Amino acid sequence: MDTRASLADNAGILTSFSNSSIYPSVFVGNGHSIPVTHIGHSFLHTSHKPLHLNHILVTPHIIKNLIFVRKFTRDNDVSVEFDAYGFSVEDYQTQKILLHCDSTGDLYPVTQQPPLQTPVVLVSFSFTTWHRRLGHPGDDVLRRLESSNLISCNKSKLPALCHACQLGKHVKLPFYSSASSVKSLFEIIHSDIWTSPIPSESEIKYYAIFLDHFLHFVWVYPLHKKSDLFDNFVAFRAYVNKQFNVDIKALQCDHGGEYDNTRFHDLFRQNGIQFWFSCPRTSQQNGKSERMLCTINNLIRTLLFKLTYLHLIGWKL
Template structure:
């Protein structure tokens, strides 16, 4: 987290969910007054147990040592506040003051101690619960509901639309053998 950065900066596109080769900024100025070229722009998310937090308009350049999150852009895009103290920082929902993310710091910097979404197992596709039911090995409605409420999957239809043929076959009792 950087209170002095006017834009989010990343050293590669690997942490981005989507990106383009064009940028409205051909270069940016850094603290020592030098200009560094921008190769891509894109966006990503920071996932919390409550909601994903947007990282919009990330500028990509291989000329930086640390990725930076602009506190100004971050708070504006997510309607959150960021509170710093000697032990780290907290991201809070601006309306409810609920802590969405807490990161501890032991050095001079305030690192985000969570991997961006492209390196986590969180899935953001919006599919029907029937499709998730089949892909995840035919779990029950309660399991799918827990996964959805934990933001691990996203369903555009909450309920299974029909009885699953495979589940019905698996629940049949085996018929006994004929005596012949």
């Protein structure tokens, strides 16, 4: 930093310059005159904004490059504060420190800060290689990294299906389609219970379904409480015996407590009915019942929404 003029020892540090100067020479501290060959402009890089250095005189014989403090503060609207340990350049309006340089000697040297640059990986690899090296991210993550110039890919094709991702990211092994085959009615009955979050006007909060594997016909039984399931199953079995002249051979259901109890076990053992539970927390093994519950609930919600809409617009049913 200097209080008289901005001087540089060569034009190579300037961003722009001209060969002519209105100052043919300048006098330095020892009284000698040194020639001025060029005049130009440059700037200092900071983490906030570049600081302009205007009207720099190029004198090849100068020992130190100098910054004219008075012009520097006017051109950049900043203030410079000196102390025993260095100096700070602050924005005059916001008082934010833009540049701080330490000084251990008699002068106040300016420590040039390199411009911030986004790190770029210079080596190009295929998407498959980056997919493996970065911990197997998704395709969209790799695309964003490439568009941000954080990685460079020599092939635009996305990686093929990754076997390691299939094994490492899924929480369950895939369930295969059931191979169960029946040849007549009521060989297998699928059953499940739905619990409604809101009771109906008649205080019914549950309903049970019995789905025939052969024809996919379904029977629905409303329940006030889950313990009513046993009596409704007995009634359904009597209906099947009377109307179709057959008996139920097997029941497939989840592992809920409403099925796994003494009354059901005794009934099935005494009548030779097979009883199949799905494994705990594997609703997929009771998929036919689960999908039927979803279909029925969609139907019920649709009807309720339609009835609500008709009521709001004043239609009478």
